[in-house]
Amino acid sequence: MRHLLNTLFVTTENAYLSLDGENVVVNREKEEIGRFPLHNLSGIVCFSYAGASPALMGACAQRNIGLSFCTPGGRFLARTAGTYNGNVLLRRTQYRTADDPAASSRIARNMIFGKLYNTRWSIERTRRDHKLRIDTDAFQAASKAIQELLPRVLEEDNLDTLRGWEGAGATAYFSVFDDMILREKEVFFFRGRNRRPPLDNINAMLSFAYSLLSNDCASSLESVGLDAYVGFLHRDRPGRSSLALDLMEELRPCFADRFVLTLVNNRIITGEDFLISESGAVQLSDQARRKFLKSWQERKQELITHPFLGEKIPWGLVPYVQALLLARYLREDLDEYPPFLWK
Secondary structure: OOOOOOOEOOOOEEEEEEOOOOEEEEEEEEEEEEEHHHHHEEEEEOOOOOOOOOHHHHHHHHHOEEEEEOOOOOOEEEEEOOOOOOOOOHHHHHHHHHHHHHHHHHHHHHHHHHHHHEEEEEEHHHHHHOOOOOHHHHHHHHHHHHHHHHHHHHHHOHHHHHHHHHHHHHHHHHHHHHHOOOOOOOOOOOOOOOOHHHHHHHHHHHHHHHHHHHHHHHHHHOOOOOOOHHHHHHHHOOOHHHHHHHHOOOOHHHHHHHHHHHHHHHHOOHHHHHHEOOOOEEEHHHHHHHHHHHHHHHHHOOEEEOOOOHHHEEHHHOOOOOOOOOHHHHHHOOOOOOOOOOO
């Protein structure tokens, strides 16, 4: 099992990353403000436009350290990639599977099943823990609607129909998402998903969390030798890491969404932590983004029992384990791709 190393998040404005021996050096205006050993890192995510040196990019590629660049608001821009891991036969199998709608649907339906299962469990946890503060009838109705979709998803072999079931489940889930927000309702509310740009505080946090999760999933897929850009549920689109989007679907409700709710309900992020542009776009302030990322790293270190492996692993290794299980399925070492079912 792979150890969960640290991810270095660089949020300093105008920071430039360079290589010095076996260290990544963070510079601002030609002054060194941080130095970190490469052997302690599994990934680097930079939220500055200044960039990184070619020497550092090459060192990260050689050491399989994911180096990603995002806008200060968290939107993914680019990722460095060296020689692909794994053997070419695995990737050829992936491409053939993606070209076969029936074969793609066998994987996609398990991923959608995992997503719906986890959305229902998220609803049930809120219903159990905060039954005196919510509309229990609405939560029960949403949970039942999603439960009725689960057997239909497992029997479906048409991708478009699967997307329809996924959409129906998302509608039921998001119909009660606003009620999961228990604090500062005047500034934290959910009236529907909006992005590019997000127009309220909750959507700004969700978009940032999804960007981080997508990056983790893409890095995990590449680490086991799969092509993060060729998906089964999300079809090919230039510049989109479709398989990473596939993989993260089952992790959105149980990791990203619950994480955002925890930050709000535990008052880690408050209404004062956001900036609003003249266009109405909302984003986290620099200080809030640092709090967000610190909590994100702490959450990734928390131990859970993986439902398929039956072993305790950190949350941060879940994308890697799921990528590994997907690779094993494509190699025909497993009869089915086992989705992550949160318990």
